[in-house]
Amino acid sequence: MNDEFLTKFHKTPRAEFVDALYERISRRSQPHFARTLGQRLTLRNSVIMMALLFVVAACVYAVTDRGWRKVGGIWVQVERTYKVTLEPPISVSTEELEAQEMDCVTVEEAKEILRFDFHVPAWAPEGFRFEDKICGIDRTSDFAALYWAGADEYSSIQLMLQNLKWFNMASQEYKVGEPTIWGPVAPGSYEEVQVNGQPAVLIRGDWDYLRRGFAPSGEAPQEFVSRWDSKAGLQLHWEAGDVMYHLYAWKDVSPEDLIRMAESVR
Amino acid sequence: MSTRTDTLKGAHTLAEEIDWEAVYKEYLPRVYNFFCYRVSDEALAEDLTAAAFEKAWRGRGRFRSDLSAFSTWLFTIARNVATDHFRRKGPDVPLDAVRELADATSLEEIIQRDQDFDQLSSLLSQLPVRERELIAFKYGAGLNNREIARLTRLSESNVGTILNRTVEKLRMQMEVNHER
Numbered sequence: 498m499n500d501e502f503l504t505k506f507h508k509t510p511r512a513e514f515v516d517a518l519y520e521r522i523s524r525r526s527q528p529h530f531a532r533t534l535g536q537r538l539t540l541r542n543s544v545i546m547m548a549l550l551f552v553v554a555a556c557v558y559a560v561t562d563r564g565w566r567k568v569g570g571i572w573v574q575v576e577r578t579y580k581v582t583l584e585p586p587i588s589v590s591t592e593e594l595e596a597q598e599m600d601c602v603t604v605e606e607a608k609e610i611l612r613f614d615f616h617v618p619a620w621a622p623e624g625f626r627f628e629d630k631i632c633g634i635d636r637t638s639d640f641a642a643l644y645w646a647g648a649d650e651y652s653s654i655q656l657m658l659q660n661l662k663w664f665n666m667a668s669q670e671y672k673v674g675e676p677t678i679w680g681p682v683a684p685g686s687y688e689e690v691q692v693n694g695q696p697a698v699l700i701r702g703d704w705d706y707l708r709r710g711f712a713p714s715g716e717a718p719q720e721f722v723s724r725w726d727s728k729a730g731l732q733l734h735w736e737a738g739d740v741m742y743h744l745y746a747w748k749d750v751s752p753e754d755l756i757r758m759a760e761s762v763r
Numbered sequence: 764m765s766t767r768t769d770t771l772k773g774a775h776t777l778a779e780e781i782d783w784e785a786v787y788k789e790y791l792p793r794v795y796n797f798f799c800y801r802v803s804d805e806a807l808a809e810d811l812t813a814a815a816f817e818k819a820w821r822g823r824g825r826f827r828s829d830l831s832a833f834s835t836w837l838f839t840i841a842r843n844v845a846t847d848h849f850r851r852k853g854p855d856v857p858l859d860a861v862r863e864l865a866d867a868t869s870l871e872e873i874i875q876r877d878q879d880f881d882q883l884s885s886l887l888s889q890l891p892v893r894e895r896e897l898i899a900f901k902y903g904a905g906l907n908n909r910e911i912a913r914l915t916r917l918s919e920s921n922v923g924t925i926l927n928r929t930v931e932k933l934r935m936q937m938e939v940n941h942e943r
Contacts, residue, residue, distance in 0.1 A: 500930045502937060503902040506883060510795045514809050519787060521813070522820045 555685070569689035569696025571734065576681040579723040581706045601632040604643075612639050613660040615740050620761035621645050622746075622754040625654055633657075652749045654758070659741040676736045679743065680704075683725030690733070690752075692759045697735035699752055702727035703745075731755050737762070783823075786833070791816070793904045794841050800903030801845050801895065803884030811848060815841040835913050838904060842896070842914060849892075886936050894929040901926055 566573045602610065604617055611634070621627060625645040633642030639660035647653045661676075682700050690699045706723035733744040733755045742762065746755055794815055798808035819840050826836050887895050893915075900911045908926070912919040 499934060500902070502883070502934065503898065503930060506902075507792075507796055508799055508805065510792055510809070510812070514813075515791060518791070518813050518816060522787075522816060 563684065566687075568687055568698050570676060571696060571698050571736070572677040573687055573698060574678070574681040575684050575687075577684060577725075579681055579704045579706070579725075581704070581721050581723050583706065583719045583721050601630045602634060603629050604631065607631045607634055607641050610634065610636055611641060611658075611660065613658075613662075613740055615641075615658045615742075616762045617643060618656065618758045618761045619763070621654065621758055622750050624648055624652075624749065647747075647749060651747050654744065654746045654750060654755075657741075657743040657745070659743075661736065661739045661741050676741070678734045683727075686725060686727060690756060692733070692735045692756060693763075695735060695737070697733060697756075697759065699756070700732040700734070701752075703729040703732065705729065733759050735759060783820075786837075787816070790834070790837055794837065796902075797838065797841055797899045797904035798845065800884075800887065800899035802848070803888055807848075811841075811844050815844045818844065832910070832913075834906065834910060838900065838906065838910075838914055841904075845896075882940075883933070883937070886933055890929065890933075894925060897922060897926050898929060898933075 563575055563577065566575055608614065617627070625647050628644050628646055631641050631643060633644075634640070641658045643656040643658070645654040645656075678698060678700075683702065683704075686702050687698050687700045690697050702725055704723040705726040706721055730745060730747045731750060731752060732746075733742075733752075735742050742759065744755055744759055791812065795808055795812045798811040798815075799805060802808055802811065815837070819837055822840070826833070887898060890898070897911060897915070900906045900914065901908075906914070908919050908922045911917075912922045915922065917925070
């Protein structure tokens with residue numbers, strides 16, 4: 498086949514073009530971020546990355562977790578700080594203290610006074626004993642506080658009882674008619690648990706204003722921005738019928754024991 | 764070009780055991796000439812060559828040496844680039860060159876005016892797509908009939924027959940133009 502006339506027209510690509518194209522392809526051969534990431538995705542790096550992601554997610558959650566949250570059907574107000582007013586201490590005379598002591602009642606007497614029926618936990622963690630002497634009772638707001646003494650004054654459990662019907666009518670701050678925890682809690686401090694198959698909220702810690710006590714004696718009340726102390730005890734909140742139960746353990750009580758104690762209310 | 768070469772060499776180990784520097788040196792002129800024969804425009808041929816090599820580079824991870832020879836793979840990409848180009852632009856027919864060719868008085872004059880390729884390309888532009896593609900593969904890219912057969916899915920003998928007929932037709936037209 499006489500095809501010489503076709504082969505002799507071969508052209509040599511321009512050197513500038515050859516170099517420029519090579520340059521372009523070379524630049525594209527630089528490791529792509531995803532490829533680099535893929536190569537470095539070893540088990541160790543994956544674990545580190547997961548840990549970092551967890552920390553970042555926790556930070557984001559802590560920053561954004563504010564306002565009203567519904568946890569297992571119970572309303573929870575979430576705040577990073579809590580502004581409280583510290584009052585100066587009130588001097589109480591011995592006579593007045595004795596008078597208050599005399600105001601303490603037994604459980605049976607409290608049931609006669611309060612406008613709702615309630616039950617006392619049949620079980621308490623080891624080392625805690627129930628004092629059948631309810632001093633924290635408020636006939637007006639239908640509130641009572643039961644007390645279990647521990648090894649020392651800081652090791653105790655308190656059960657607060659509240660007639661919800663009364664409470665809801667008196668307070669416009671909470672969601673009337675819906676289960677609501679008193680006061681705010683900090684982001685990440687609460688979780689949903691079950692008490693006898695019913696939703697409850699377990700709270701780890703409390704605001705640190707409780708440690709601050711009072712404003713200096715003789716001075717005006719002071720405003721104080723309280724911060725959350727995640728080690729300041731455990732709280733368990735649940736509601737049954739028209740009664741709100743709120744258990745508070747300062748120390749030496751595990752979440753499991755607190756729930757077990759709550760479940761013994763029958 | 765040592766730095767650039769190192770980069771390419773470093774990159775090719777990630778995909779396949781191909782010496783991309785050697786590939787570039789060997790195949791760039793062949794791909795470029797394939798496009799010159801295919802589109803009759805050197806600037807456009809550069810663009811299409813660049814497009815073909817960039818596609819090949821991006822898709823180098825998909826090349827499987829057990830399925831096809833490298834040249835078949837690369838020219839399949841080049842062929843697709845050309846097809847895409849014509850799909851967008853439509854066939855290029857340099858009518859001015861045809862008129863110029865018609866006015867030419869002899870083959871020697873054509874050669875002497877150093878416009879041989881332009882004039883040949885004007886004849887190529889009048890060929891059916893398949894014939895022109897075979898000419899580009901054969902005389903531009905320097906592929907043999909077997910490689911062209913693989914690329915075009917024609918039989919090897921069919922490729923040979925078509926090429927013979929096309930070359931003969933072109934040669935006769937060149938001679939006719941020369942006689943004018």
